[in-house]
Amino acid sequence: MATISLWLLRRCRASGVLTYKTNNVRRCSQFSSSYQLSTATVGEKQAFDVDQAASLVKDLRNNFHSGKTKSYEWRVVQLQRIMRMLEENQKKIVEALYKDLAKPEPESFFWEISITNASCKLILEQLKGWMMPEKVQTNSATMSLSSAEIVSEPLGVVLVISPWNFPLLLSLDPVIGAIAAGNTVVVKPSEISSATSSVLSNLLEEYVDNSAIRVVEGSVAETSALLEQKWDKIFFTGGERVGRIVMAAAAKHLTPVVLELGGKCPAIVDSNVDLQVAARRITAGKWACNNGQICIGVDYIITTKEFAPKLIEALRNELEACFGKDPMESKDRSRIVNSSHFKRLANLMDEDKVSDKIVLGGQRDESQLQIAPTILLNVPEDSLIMQEEIFGPLLPILTVENLEDSIEVINRKPKPLAAYLFSDDEQLKTKFVQNVSAGGMTINDTRRHVFVSGLPFGGVGKSGMGSYHGKFSFDIFCHKKAVLYRSFAGDDKMSYPPYHTYKG
Incomplete structure (x- = not known):
């Protein structure tokens, strides 16, 4: 399927992660009575207020202080149960993702289930080594009979607030890191x-240790009640506006935060590229994953005036190859998440100085929450579409006389979560890496850097703070405690007063 990354399928199979199944998926057993903080029974709402939030945090803190989450065995069991949960409930998860976002089934499997499973698998392979104290050299002569090490200790009770665009992956991936580090954790899904x-909520209650891992469902009231509490770390994925609210709430308790916020991710396209390959990869990075509702998707392109028509034609061809002649009828595209976001995107297109810049697409159907892949050429930089993160299937293309001027265009804006360059010019690659500040980069493709477990994933400036993935997920939920061991032998008199007796 044109919309699916085949390399990821091979990677999943080669590494022993889930086998994709459309039939005969094992169904989970009947749910036990749920610890629903926001609902008492089905259809019967129960307020989740500050007092309940405080009681929840107190319970989790008591369970953390019992010491059980610090053991290697407990951490391993929880991660194994999450892997089993994903394997046994693939169909249930895929159906929920389709209900929320109309995500194509293969897309849900690859981008939500498989990547989450792979995170668990990696940590299970490496966790024992990560937990071991890291020896540090003591190079001072006065420390000759001493030893030092860094101990990774869990922070305590952490809160994870996740977004709606990847509601499984971006809920569980940080939780997996928190568990690996030995914390108790609350996750608040969108x-x-x-x-x-x-x-x-139902699956985690069934599969993992609810005395240490809990889910709070709800909206603004529930989130506000949680943010009133003292946490040992807050991990938030979402937009800049709510990120400011989270950070302000955390500041009251001096709670450290991880903010994964996004931003306007640029892609510079040189004329010396393999145009078909570049267009295909841009299409995948913009439209073939969640219909543009992704924080690392291409937000706008910069290329030269001469090359822009060729690039637009190549993108037109790739869009047709992926989604057919009428993309509004394609079953391989997610829908816009809700009416509010649909209207926001429509307003970006309908702005007076933007509406006549559409060169491809522009079709919309609010009843189906669908907007066709849309390309706009040379929209003004002061337009709304160039001022805020688009988070949808709209792609502006800006043109410059000299491609090196594109770096200045990027640097006039806040630092993005990701930045992309398509070029075979080694000097331009070097200049791009050295002069563009972004959370991460991929050269001659999009999004791929986030799949390398040895690379940190996170923002910089307005696109966020803190990073995770792989060992970084473990480290972000740990305190790196400095420990020095000294012998009673080898005490030196010069360390103590009276200093005037020292004849050095």
Whole structure:
């Protein structure tokens, strides 16, 4: 399927992660009575207030202080149960993701289930080594009979607030890191992706240790009640506006935060590229994953005036190859998440100085929450579409006389979560890496850097702070405690007063 990354399929199979199944998926057993903090019984709402949030945190802190989450065995069991949960409930998860976002089934499997499973698998392979104290050299002569090490200790009780666009992956991936580090954790899924939130809540309650890992469903009231509490770390994925609210709430308790926020991710396209390959990879990075509703998707392109028509034609061809002659009828595209976001995107297109810049697409159907892949050429830089993160299937293309001027265009804007360059010019690659500040980069493709477990994933400046993935997920939820061991032998008199007796 044109919309699916085949290399990821091979990677999943080669590494022993889930086998994709469309039939005969094992169904989970009947759910036990759920620890629903926001609902008492089905359809009967129970307020989740500050007092309940405080009680929840107190319970989790008591369980953390019992010491059980610090053991290697407990951490391994929880991660194994999450892997089993994903394997046994693939169909249930895929159905929830389709209900929330109309995600194509293969896309849900690869981008949500497989990547989450791979995170667990990597940590299970490496966790024992990560937990071992890291020896540090003591190079001072006065420390000759001493030894030193760095001990990775869990922070305590952490809060994970996740977004709606990847409601399974971006809920569980940080939770997996928190568990690996030995913490107790509360995850607050997005109420916008309510079907996945409900499934996630029920499944985690069934599969993992609820005395240490809990889910709070709900909306603004529940999130506000949680943010009133003292946490040992807050991990938030979402937009800049809510990120500011989270950071302000955390500051009251001096709680450290990880903010994964996004931003306007640029792609510079040189004329010396393999145009078909570049267009295919841009299409995948913009439209073939969640219909543009992805924080690392291409937000706008910069290329030269002469090359722009060729690039637009190549993108037109690739879009047709992926989604057919009428992309509005394609079953390989997610829908816009809700009416509010649909209207926001429509407003970006309908702005007076933007509406006549559409060169491809522009079709929309609010009843189906669908907007066709849309390309706009040379929109003004002061337009709304160039001021805020698009988070949808709209792609502006800006043109410059000299491609090196594109770096100045990027640097006039806040630092993005990701930046992309398509070029075979080694000097331009070097200049791009050295002069563009972004959370991460991929050269001659999009998004791929986030799949390398040895690379940190996170933002810089307005696109966020803190990073995770692989060992970084373990480290972000740990305190690196400095420990020095000294012998009673070898005490030196010059360390103590009276100093005037020292004849050095």
